[in-house]
Amino acid sequence: MESIRSRIRLQIYDLLNFWRAFRRNPLGIIGVTILTCFIVIAIFCPVFSPYDPEATVGEFLAPASPAHILGTDQMGRDILSRVLYGTRISLLVGITAAAIAVFIGTSIGVVSGYFGKAPGEVLMRLTDMFLVIPQLVLMIILAALLGRSLFVIVMVVGVTSWPLMARIIRSEVLSLKQRPFVERATSIGCSDFYLIRKHILPNVLPLITANAILTIPWAIVSEATLSFIGLGDPTVISWGSLLSSAFNNSAIILRLWHWFTPPGLAIVLLSMSFALIGHTVDEVLNPRLRKQGA
Amino acid sequence: MLEIKDLQVEYIVPGGVARAVDKASLNVTEGESLGLAGESGCGKTTLGNAILRILPEGGQIRGGSINLNGLGLVKLREEEMRRVRWKEISMVFQGAMNSFDPTMNIDNQIAEAILIHQRGTSKETALGRTRELLRLCEINPLLGKSYPHELSGGMKQRACIAMALALQPKLLIADEITTALDVMTQAQIFTLLRDMKRKFNLSMIIISHDLAVLAKNCDRLAIMYAGHIVEIGTIQDIFDHPRHPYVKGLLFCIPNFAGGRKIIAAIKGAPPSLLAPPPGCPFHPRCPISISECKTAAPQLLSVNTNNHSVACYRKDYKGVIWK
Numbered sequence: 001m002e003s004i005r006s007r008i009r010l011q012i013y014d015l016l017n018f019w020r021a022f023r024r025n026p027l028g029i030i031g032v033t034i035l036t037c038f039i040v041i042a043i044f045c046p047v048f049s050p051y052d053p054e055a056t057v058g059e060f061l062a063p064a065s066p067a068h069i070l071g072t073d074q075m076g077r078d079i080l081s082r083v084l085y086g087t088r089i090s091l092l093v094g095i096t097a098a099a100i101a102v103f104i105g106t107s108i109g110v111v112s113g114y115f116g117k118a119p120g121e122v123l124m125r126l127t128d129m130f131l132v133i134p135q136l137v138l139m140i141i142l143a144a145l146l147g148r149s150l151f152v153i154v155m156v157v158g159v160t161s162w163p164l165m166a167r168i169i170r171s172e173v174l175s176l177k178q179r180p181f182v183e184r185a186t187s188i189g190c191s192d193f194y195l196i197r198k199h200i201l202p203n204v205l206p207l208i209t210a211n212a213i214l215t216i217p218w219a220i221v222s223e224a225t226l227s228f229i230g231l232g233d234p235t236v237i238s239w240g241s242l243l244s245s246a247f248n249n250s251a252i253i254l255r256l257w258h259w260f261t262p263p264g265l266a267i268v269l270l271s272m273s274f275a276l277i278g279h280t281v282d283e284v285l286n287p288r289l290r291k292q293g294a
Numbered sequence: 295m296l297e298i299k300d301l302q303v304e305y306i307v308p309g310g311v312a313r314a315v316d317k318a319s320l321n322v323t324e325g326e327s328l329g330l331a332g333e334s335g336c337g338k339t340t341l342g343n344a345i346l347r348i349l350p351e352g353g354q355i356r357g358g359s360i361n362l363n364g365l366g367l368v369k370l371r372e373e374e375m376r377r378v379r380w381k382e383i384s385m386v387f388q389g390a391m392n393s394f395d396p397t398m399n400i401d402n403q404i405a406e407a408i409l410i411h412q413r414g415t416s417k418e419t420a421l422g423r424t425r426e427l428l429r430l431c432e433i434n435p436l437l438g439k440s441y442p443h444e445l446s447g448g449m450k451q452r453a454c455i456a457m458a459l460a461l462q463p464k465l466l467i468a469d470e471i472t473t474a475l476d477v478m479t480q481a482q483i484f485t486l487l488r489d490m491k492r493k494f495n496l497s498m499i500i501i502s503h504d505l506a507v508l509a510k511n512c513d514r515l516a517i518m519y520a521g522h523i524v525e526i527g528t529i530q531d532i533f534d535h536p537r538h539p540y541v542k543g544l545l546f547c548i549p550n551f552a553g554g555r556k557i558i559a560a561i562k563g564a565p566p567s568l569l570a571p572p573p574g575c576p577f578h579p580r581c582p583i584s585i586s587e588c589k590t591a592a593p594q595l596l597s598v599n600t601n602n603h604s605v606a607c608y609r610k611d612y613k614g615v616i617w618k
């Protein structure tokens with residue numbers, strides 16, 4: 001009991017230390033602020049949205065007006081409400097797809113780095129294969145083959161975004177494996193699985209975290225791309241599908257700024273917030289930089 | 295208790311096969327500490343690692359036997375070997391400074407050894423035992439909660455010894471454990487090691503290139519050259535009656551406070567490449583008294599007195615002055 005409590009206390013202490021170092025970086029704070037706004041919007045979008053995003057609530061292609069701040073689309077639906085609801089899908093897809101990519105990337109990176117030789121080589125050749133195929137092409141083919149649903153989009157983005165991460169993790173594991181404490185752990189009698197779980201993973205965790213946070217914006221943009229070219233799930237509202245319908249209804253030729261700018265801006269802002277947070281976390285967790293901070 | 299016979303260890307490297315340990319034989323009895331000396335790259339560490347079978351990638355035992363109380367370690371399966379590690383033979387490493395995982399506190403890393411080997415031990419018991427070990431090694435048990443980077447080099451080294459003693463092994467291999475420490479700390483570490491040896495009737499193999507340290511802390515001494523054990527005997531025998539020209543040269547290099555001023559001589563040349571060792575005795579190209587026999591076959595390690603003082607040299611009975 002005592003040890004559990006002290007462990008929790010220690011972790012809270014670590015978190016506080018982390019936050020103290022984090023908040024020194026103004027870019028990180030900007031990122032966190034933007035992200036918090038988006039998360040609040042995603043959770044409370046029924047409260048914030050003036051209309052039901054799926055219902056026809058006004059004239060077709062109405063310009064911005066006090067009733068419809070961003071106007072309406074070709075079916076008379078309120079664009080502001082649709083942009084707000086789109087936050088949910090973009091965040092959801094971004095985070096789940098990134099989680100899948102991080103899981104695959106970490107597993108392949110750790111296994112190939114730790115076991116080296118034959119299994120490592122086979123896994124790395126597989127990684128190279130994924131790396132040389134242009135990712136967008138691969139995503140388009142997979143999405144086209146597997147059908148149009150949110151689940152497919154998440155899977156497609158997830159299983160095509162891991163190779164770079166696998167390479168980064170592998171090189172870190174290769175160098176960790178040469179460190180004396182791994183030799184000590186082996187000589188103590190640790191099994192491979194135990195050693196990976198207790199010594200290798202905790203040491204690559206900072207790298208995994210920073211990479212995970214940087215993978216999320218990539219996944220968000222990928223989802224938007226797929227939706228934009230019409231491979232997304234037509235039944236869900238996402239920023240990508242908003243852009244797609246704006247484009248298909250000649251919003252750009254008609255100069256309907258209020259239609260295509262907001263979703264585009266939202267994608268840029270959300271991606272940027274993750275990128276800012278990712279870079280700051282990377283800096284804070286880098287032991288060399290941490291020493292100066294603490 | 296530990297008996298090594300004709301042990302051969304090879305590394306497969308890009309340039310070929312390097313024989314790092316060649317036909318090495320030695321034994322350690324209970325409660326005895328054996329020093330293993332030689333210059334860098336002569337195979338000391340490799341020999342130590344081979345006993346625990348933790349050779350780095352590319353290294354393998356190519357022949358000979360290692361017997362621990364009748365248990366042949368070379369032929370053991372990996373899972374069985376895992377049980378021997380730390381429980382029977384433990385090790386304090388060359389890079390003690392770095393042999394702790396930076397993400398885990400000291401307590402947990404020492405307890406780890408106990409938890410892995412004694413299934414069913416509760417975490418509390420293991421941590422209690424850890425505190426006891428830290429106290430034994432003269433570290434405040436409260437410091438167990440700290441992370442490796444928060445301790446000084448000497449403390450880390452003591453913590454390493456505490457960890458090595460966690461399962462009360464019978465044999466402890468200490469590989470260059472004081473190389474990175476200052477002289478005062480060195481002395482403290484060895485005092486601690488001697489106390490532990492007495493307390494637990496430990497056998498030890500102390501690997502070092504510092505002959506003075508070995509003379510003070512060991513019962514017997516083995517000198518290695520280019521993968522071969524060239525001479526082995528009690529401290530007295532080696533220091534007072536060295537027989538091998540290389541060992542004589544080594545001892546000649548130690549400046550003598552009591553004697554008059556003299557210019558110490560170096561042994562000319564460099565140790566041979568392990569990739570292409572010279573035929574016969576590995577020392578013959580640098581040996582001033584080598585004879586034709588030395589170039590054809592490596593000499594056997596043969597006993598020269600009743601004390602088990604053994605020398606591998608055809609000219610072991612040469613009485614003249616070799617180094618001046």
